[in-house]
Amino acid sequence: MKYLLHGVKIWQAFLDEKRPLEQVCAHYFSRTPTLGKQARQEITEALFSLCRQVQLFIYRLEEGGLMSAEIYRYLPLLQAGERADFSPFPEFVQRGVQRFYTLPQPSKIPVWAQANCPKAWWPFFKKSYGDKAGPLVKQMMETHPLAHGFCYGEQSPAALCKEVPELFSPLPGTRRGVVLKNSSGVGSLEKYGIILQDKGAQLLAEAFAPGPKEKVLDFCSGKGGKAIAAHGLREIGSEIHATEFDPLRFSYLKSRLKELELTETISTHSFEDILKQEAVYDKVLIDVPCSGSGTWGRHPDLPLRQGVEVLKGLMKTQQHILSQAWSLVKPGGLLLYGTCSLLEVENQGQIKTFLGKHPEAVFEDEDLMTPLACESQGFYLAKLRK
Ligand SMILES: C[S@@+](CC[C@H](N)C(=O)[O-])C[C@H]1O[C@@H](n2cnc3c(N)ncnc32)[C@H](O)[C@@H]1O
Numbered sequence: 001m002k003y004l005l006h007g008v009k010i011w012q013a014f015l016d017e018k019r020p021l022e023q024v025c026a027h028y029f030s031r032t033p034t035l036g037k038q039a040r041q042e043i044t045e046a047l048f049s050l051c052r053q054v055q056l057f058i059y060r061l062e063e064g065g066l067m068s069a070e071i072y073r074y075l076p077l078l079q080a081g082e083r084a085d086f087s088p089f090p091e092f093v094q095r096g097v098q099r100f101y102t103l104p105q106p107s108k109i110p111v112w113a114q115a116n117c118p119k120a121w122w123p124f125f126k127k128s129y130g131d132k133a134g135p136l137v138k139q140m141m142e143t144h145p146l147a148h149g150f151c152y153g154e155q156s157p158a159a160l161c162k163e164v165p166e167l168f169s170p171l172p173g174t175r176r177g178v179v180l181k182n183s184s185g186v187g188s189l190e191k192y193g194i195i196l197q198d199k200g201a202q203l204l205a206e207a208f209a210p211g212p213k214e215k216v217l218d219f220c221s222g223k224g225g226k227a228i229a230a231h232g233l234r235e236i237g238s239e240i241h242a243t244e245f246d247p248l249r250f251s252y253l254k255s256r257l258k259e260l261e262l263t264e265t266i267s268t269h270s271f272e273d274i275l276k277q278e279a280v281y282d283k284v285l286i287d288v289p290c291s292g293s294g295t296w297g298r299h300p301d302l303p304l305r306q307g308v309e310v311l312k313g314l315m316k317t318q319q320h321i322l323s324q325a326w327s328l329v330k331p332g333g334l335l336l337y338g339t340c341s342l343l344e345v346e347n348q349g350q351i352k353t354f355l356g357k358h359p360e361a362v363f364e365d366e367d368l369m370t371p372l373a374c375e376s377q378g379f380y381l382a383k384l385r386k
Pocket of ligand 1: 222290
């Protein structure tokens with residue numbers, strides 16, 4: 001990397017702050033105006049690429065007895081290659097890096113390191129996928145999933161793809177999805193009546209979309225992705241309602257719906273008001289907070305700033321949301337449980353626990369999308385009938 005010193009500084013800030021790498025880069029660049037566009041792009045790409053191979057470095061450092069918190073803070077140097085100029089860096093770092101390059105190649109690299117899976121997360125993938133865990137995580141960490149969009153307005157996806165074939169092509173297996181062929185050249189997606197939405201998320205929205213005269217609730221609306229997509233799929237006489245637990249996100253949701261001119265078809269309610277309601281909804285979607293392990297392909301920095309210890313709290317919240325939302329589903333209605341995780345403990349395991357506590361709930365079906373099976377990030381959806 002030509003801009004090694006900058007790369008190391010950003011990497012260290014990323015390790016300290018545990019914020020998304022993209023944000024840390026943006027913050028650093030805003031304070032370093034001398035770096036041009038090309039340099040910024042090169043540094044960002046190199047750091048993301050480091051995230052995609054870092055476990056192998058860590059494994060080799062540990063095997064060679066070189067691993068220390070200090071070396072970890074200088075990992076971009078390993079990526080730079082042995083002929084890079086390390087002179088601006090402290091002596092002990094230079095020595096550590098030179099020694100790294102003289103280490104013998106291990107005769108057998110463990111599967112987690114080959115797949116670039118953080119060691120602590122590996123048992124969860126192994127338990128979920130057995131022998132397929134290695135190829136699955138490897139594929140996920142190596143590839144950047146395609147950018148997908150969803151036509152939420154009146155625009156027909158087929159017509160749009162015909163109109164601007166250089167920008168969009170139909171997204172197979174979805175009702176209103178498109179592949180963004182050149183995401184940087186698209187500009188404002190809204191002018192095409194499109195929101196950015198991965199294929200897995202679109203399938204969640206398709207299951208959630210209300211049929212004729214149905215009343216549905218998006219219980220974890222966040223930025224409103226699923227509710228907005230459901231708008232593009234709704235049937236006559238239906239109602240879409242949305243709420244959000246986090247007040248800041250809720251106010252963002254309301255302003256986004258206003259901007260997109262969707263406030264007439266999507267009604268928003270405060271979280272407190274929703275919890276006071278009776279079981280009146282034909283469908284309730286809970287796109288629950290999760291580890292996001294299905295999104296590592298797009299966000300290879302995520303497993304580096306989030307340890308497995310988050311799982312315990314998340315799983316508790318997921319069960320809590322399942323119970324709260326269940327009480328809002330009317331008899332005969334559907335509860336849709338969705339995550340962007342690939343882990344059994346957050347998906348099938350949570351549904352099993354819930355069914356154990358609610359014998360009246362009927363498991364209808366489930367869908368697990370993995371990056372091995374399709375060009376999408378990982379998603380899980382389960383349908384429970386009341
Ligand atoms: C995965 S995000 C939802 C994304 C959203 N459906 C979208 O398409 O943009 C999960 C959401 O659940 C919310 N949440 C967190 N804790 C919650 C809780 N205890 N009850 C309900 N929602 C919660 C978060 O604020 C977050 O917006």
